[in-house]
Amino acid sequence: MLYIVIIFTIYFKNNYATINHLSKMVEETKINNELTALRISLDQIDTRLRKTLIERADIATKVAKVKKAHNLSVFHPSREMEILRDLNNSDLGSFSLEQIWGIWRGIINANTAIQSKLNIIIEKDIKKNDRDLILHNFGPINKIIEDENAMDMLKKEENIDSTILVLGNDSSSLLDIDGKKLSVIGTLPQLHNKSMEPTLYIIGQPDQFHTEDDTCLYRTKIEKKKLIDEEYISTLLHDQLDNDLKFIKKLSEEFYLLAIKDKVDNGLNKISIINEIQCIGRYATPLIIGDEVE
Numbered sequence: 001m002l003y004i005v006i007i008f009t010i011y012f013k014n015n016y017a018t019i020n021h022l023s024k025m026v027e028e029t030k031i032n033n034e035l036t037a038l039r040i041s042l043d044q045i046d047t048r049l050r051k052t053l054i055e056r057a058d059i060a061t062k063v064a065k066v067k068k069a070h071n072l073s074v075f076h077p078s079r080e081m082e083i084l085r086d087l088n089n090s091d092l093g094s095f096s097l098e099q100i101w102g103i104w105r106g107i108i109n110a111n112t113a114i115q116s117k118l119n120i121i122i123e124k125d126i127k128k129n130d131r132d133l134i135l136h137n138f139g140p141i142n143k144i145i146e147d148e149n150a151m152d153m154l155k156k157e158e159n160i161d162s163t164i165l166v167l168g169n170d171s172s173s174l175l176d177i178d179g180k181k182l183s184v185i186g187t188l189p190q191l192h193n194k195s196m197e198p199t200l201y202i203i204g205q206p207d208q209f210h211t212e213d214d215t216c217l218y219r220t221k222i223e224k225k226k227l228i229d230e231e232y233i234s235t236l237l238h239d240q241l242d243n244d245l246k247f248i249k250k251l252s253e254e255f256y257l258l259a260i261k262d263k264v265d266n267g268l269n270k271i272s273i274i275n276e277i278q279c280i281g282r283y284a285t286p287l288i289i290g291d292e293v294e
Contacts, residue, residue: 064115077186081284109139118142119163165203177280184281197247218258221276
């Protein structure tokens with residue numbers, strides 16, 4: 001009996017590693033089979049996505065022909081905001097809005113480039129964070145041009161339909177926009193964590209496509225004799241206007257930017273402290289994360 005036990009012990013010790021190895025191989029085979037089945041499903045989805053993206057690109061090419069025939073700009077940020085709002089009101093599954101928008105931005109940029117690559121002019125001394133925001137939004141597929149006289153460069157640009165200028169919210173160049181030939185057509189970022197003033201303004205040909213939730217940007221000149229501040233103007237505007245005042249920004253001793261939902265030219269002209277009023281842009285209001293838009 002002792003002899004049999006000794007023989008079994010020796011056999012078990014010699015074959016334990018082999019048995020353990022075989023067990024691991026069986027488990028790995030099972031896992032690999034599960035992964036293979038899932039990857040086949042992913043490949044099938046990728047094939048459908050590729051076909052859908054190609055179909056979308058074909059339609060974008062047709063859109064480009066229509067725009068060219070009617071002398072319309074390649075870049076329409078209001079259209080992008082419509083897509084973003086639609087995503088925000090949709091079931092995104094396990095994606096967050098930021099994640100799905102990152103995917104869509106790549107698709108949008110690629111389809112825009114099919115129409116015509118954008119020339120994006122920025123000021124030479126732009127802040128690093130602002131530059132990073134521009135690169136993140138438009139991607140490497142478009143051309144970024146730095147210039148000390150960025151506004152002058154835009155005004156001289158012949159291909160204005162595929163060229164935009166991106167300015168910081170405190171840039172003095174905002175004083176040179178007339179709202180007619182050149183206008184504020186968009187802002188960055190398009191997606192905010194909280195209600196706030198845009199970091200960057202996008203300047204280009206006036207956007208002919210508007211949304212129901214647009215913000216109008218006004219440059220106002222205030223009487224020098226009136227010693228007032230932003231808080232005073234904000235209170236005054238809220239008292240005299242029914243429109244939704246988004247924010248106020250002081251550009252110089254005389255000039256302020258007013259961002260107000262909808263156009264209110266007549267109402268602003270009635271305010272005694274305002275000497276001049278000029279609408280310099282209209283853009284789709286940035287989306288606040290968590291907001292639902294009808």
